[in-house]
Amino acid sequence: MxxxxxxxxxxxxxxxxxxxxxxxxxxxxxxxxxxxxxxxxRPKVNNSMTSYQLFEVCSDMLAELRDGHTNLSSPxxxxxxxxxxxxYPQNYDARIIQQYYFNFNYRSIGxxxxxxxxxxxxxxxxxxxxxxxxxxxxxxILSYFSNAQALIIDVRDNGGGSLTNVETLVxxxxxxxxxxxxxxxKTGPGHNDFSEPYPYxxxxxxxxxxxxxxxxxxxxxxxxxxxxxxxxxxMSSLPQVSVIGSTTGGGSGMPISYELPNGWGIRFSGSSILxxxxxxxxxxxxxxxxxxIDMDPTDMxxxxxxxxxxxxxxxxxxx
Amino acid sequence: xxxxxxxxxxxxxxxxxxxxxxxSIMAQTESDxxxxxxxWSAYTLSSGSSHIADTYLSPIKYAGWTVGxxxxxxxxxxxxxxxWIMQLRFNLDASCSKNQAKNTDIWxxxxxxxxxxxxxxxxxxxLSAGVGGSAMIDLGCLYLSRNGNNPASAKAAATLNATxxxxxxxxxxxxxxxxxxxxxxxxxxxxxxxxxxxxxxxIFLGNRSxxxxxxxxxxxxxxxxxxxxxxxxxxxxxxxxxSANFHSTKVNDIVTHNYxxxxxxxxxxxxxxxxxxxxxxxxxxxxxxxx
Numbered sequence: 001m002x003x004x005x006x007x008x009x010x011x012x013x014x015x016x017x018x019x020x021x022x023x024x025x026x027x028x029x030x031x032x033x034x035x036x037x038x039x040x041x042r043p044k045v046n047n048s049m050t051s052y053q054l055f056e057v058c059s060d061m062l063a064e065l066r067d068g069h070t071n072l073s074s075p076x077x078x079x080x081x082x083x084x085x086x087x088y089p090q091n092y093d094a095r096i097i098q099q100y101y102f103n104f105n106y107r108s109i110g111x112x113x114x115x116x117x118x119x120x121x122x123x124x125x126x127x128x129x130x131x132x133x134x135x136x137x138x139x140x141i142l143s144y145f146s147n148a149q150a151l152i153i154d155v156r157d158n159g160g161g162s163l164t165n166v167e168t169l170v171x172x173x174x175x176x177x178x179x180x181x182x183x184x185x186k187t188g189p190g191h192n193d194f195s196e197p198y199p200y201x202x203x204x205x206x207x208x209x210x211x212x213x214x215x216x217x218x219x220x221x222x223x224x225x226x227x228x229x230x231x232x233x234x235m236s237s238l239p240q241v242s243v244i245g246s247t248t249g250g251g252s253g254m255p256i257s258y259e260l261p262n263g264w265g266i267r268f269s270g271s272s273i274l275x276x277x278x279x280x281x282x283x284x285x286x287x288x289x290x291x292x293i294d295m296d297p298t299d300m301x302x303x304x305x306x307x308x309x310x311x312x313x314x315x316x317x318x319x
Numbered sequence: 320x321x322x323x324x325x326x327x328x329x330x331x332x333x334x335x336x337x338x339x340x341x342x343s344i345m346a347q348t349e350s351d352x353x354x355x356x357x358x359w360s361a362y363t364l365s366s367g368s369s370h371i372a373d374t375y376l377s378p379i380k381y382a383g384w385t386v387g388x389x390x391x392x393x394x395x396x397x398x399x400x401x402x403w404i405m406q407l408r409f410n411l412d413a414s415c416s417k418n419q420a421k422n423t424d425i426w427x428x429x430x431x432x433x434x435x436x437x438x439x440x441x442x443x444x445x446l447s448a449g450v451g452g453s454a455m456i457d458l459g460c461l462y463l464s465r466n467g468n469n470p471a472s473a474k475a476a477a478t479l480n481a482t483x484x485x486x487x488x489x490x491x492x493x494x495x496x497x498x499x500x501x502x503x504x505x506x507x508x509x510x511x512x513x514x515x516x517x518x519x520x521x522i523f524l525g526n527r528s529x530x531x532x533x534x535x536x537x538x539x540x541x542x543x544x545x546x547x548x549x550x551x552x553x554x555x556x557x558x559x560x561x562s563a564n565f566h567s568t569k570v571n572d573i574v575t576h577n578y579x580x581x582x583x584x585x586x587x588x589x590x591x592x593x594x595x596x597x598x599x600x601x602x603x604x605x606x607x608x609x610x
Contacts (some may be wrong), residue, residue, distance in 0.1 A: 001373040001574050002374060002377075002378055002380050002574060002576070003378035003379065007419060007420070010422055015378065018378075020379060023515075023516055025516065037595040075422075080383050094516065150485050154506055163520065170412070183521045183526070185514060185515070185516045185517045185518065185521060186515050186516035187514055187515050187516075187517075187571070187572075188571075188572045189572055190517075195517070196512065197353075198521060198524070198525075200524045200525070205329065227451075238564050244566070254468055254518055254520070255467060255468055256466070256469045256516060256518070257466035257468070257469060257470075258378060258466060259378070259379055259465070260378060260379075261379060261419060261420070261422025262423070263418060263419075263422040263423065264419055265465055267456065267467065270469075270516040270518075271517070271518055271521065311554070
């Protein structure tokens with residue numbers, strides 16, 4: 001039934017708690033006892049508190065989910081759980097690559113910055129899956145790279161976006177239909193009410209478009225999140241692809257939106273995407289074995305990207 | 320009911336503009352036929368209040384306005400024109416409702432089509448009544464712009480309905496008036512609903528399981544009430560009325576409500592389409608869809 005909570009502090013808190021209780025999809029994976037959370041935060045709420053105070057309590061409660069896809073939106077602020085990336089080294093500085101590797105001489109289109117490194121290695125930094133490119137745009141880019149020996153796709157600091165854009169890019173690197181992963185959604189309000197994993201597939205780009213069959217290295221950091229995390233998960237299953245950098249930020253939940261009686265919006269993970277082996281990627285995708293590496297501050301100070309240098313050496317070692 | 324020929328000739332002019340009824344009636348009202356079955360049609364506009372809830376989109380109830388256009392057509396059946404009539408109804412509806420915080424709108428647009436037959440009786444004191452059934456297709460969509468991956472909730476239902484009517488013909492001073500009430504109640508059918516937290520993205524990827532549900536009173540309730548008064552000013556009547564429609568579903572732990580109350584205004588009339596190149600047989604009998 002639609003909620004009949006009062007539009008006061010207690011009613012809004014209870015509405016938020018119930019919504020998460022009945023619709024959030026990662027309680028078990030995160031070992032969160034949501035009833036215990038209620039007992040912890042409910043005493044902090046009373047109807048004489050201000051909206052700002054209520055927002056703080058509700059935000060703190062949502063942070064217990066440790067989920068970057070969980071937000072509370074009020075007219076004065078939106079809550080974020082940031083520890084999924086803030087507790088880790090950033091491992092990326094765009095300026096270093098733009099200045100010291102390309103001397104600011106690179107091409108940009110949409111969220112793509114791209115160029116060819118002196119080692120004849122193609123490089124793309126894809127900043128956000130919110131912005132996609134048309135098939136023709138990608139054809140131009142891959143055509144430009146046609147003589148390069150390998151391709152580096154840098155999705156560090158890519159916070160995600162549309163899964164459709166993931167498919168648009170992945171289909172350039174496959175020559176047959178692949179199992180991309182599975183989707184699992186909640187089927188009811190119980191914490192363990194889930195559907196059977198539904199497999200979904202990606203097919204190769206149609207004939208007449210450029211595809212890429214040479215080696216590919218994907219660069220990652222903790223801020224590689226959500227759809228970008230999904231991109232890394234799928235790419236890592238391809239034989240010609242290696243992942244270099246740090247474990248991605250995760251965010252495999254498909255966020256859905258809801259609201260409270262006072263009009264504040266809620267966003268949280270309602271469905272889960274699993275990788276092609278049926279494993280959860282909410283906690284991130286690990287780099288290829290032996291390819292986990294952080295930025296060295298000394299390198300950065302001298303204009304070097306430790307992870308990019310590692311990737312270049314990695315590619316050269318295989319040729 | 321028999322019309323004098325001069326009235327019939329005036330009706331011909333009216334019939335020309337009734338494009339929706341022309342083709343089907345032409346074949347049935349040829350001059351050598353012994354039975355003429357005029358079409359009784361109504362075109363209406365409606366406006367009123369809307370109360371919406373859909374827990375797939377929000378746990379909050381919404382309230383606002385709704386507008387609609389309706390077409391309603393009655394005609395005696397060919398096989399037993401005195402006793403059986405058919406009814407075709409078509410409705411377009413749109414609504415906009417706000418949450419209780421007044422900071423978000425939910426929009427609805429829908430179309431509804433039904434065809435049915437009713438057995439009728441002429442009763443004393445200007446009363447007549449009918450009961451029967453209809454088949455209905457209802458399509459629509461709710462849209463809540465603030466939502467990201469779940470901004471819309473599609474509506475689709477095909478149902479078999481029980482329906483009936485009662486009419487009362489009277490006069491307001493010297494003005495002929497026909498009062499009519501018709502409820503419609505779906506009894507069984509099928510309807511669409513996504514699963515509890517299932518995103519349309521997953522459906523578009525191909526997961527079609529569990530989307531179609533058998534509709535019965537336990538999970539699908541709909542009651543459409545239509546009360547009208549046709550004020551007869553000649554060949555055409557002014558229709559005023561009131562509709563109250565109650566629609567709710569409960570499946571996959573998703574609850575939906577769509578309640579509307581509307582005032583109605585429009586025109587109605589009984590039209591007949593004749594071939595001017597053929598004479599009407601003196602034996603022709605006109606059997607109206609309304610006694």
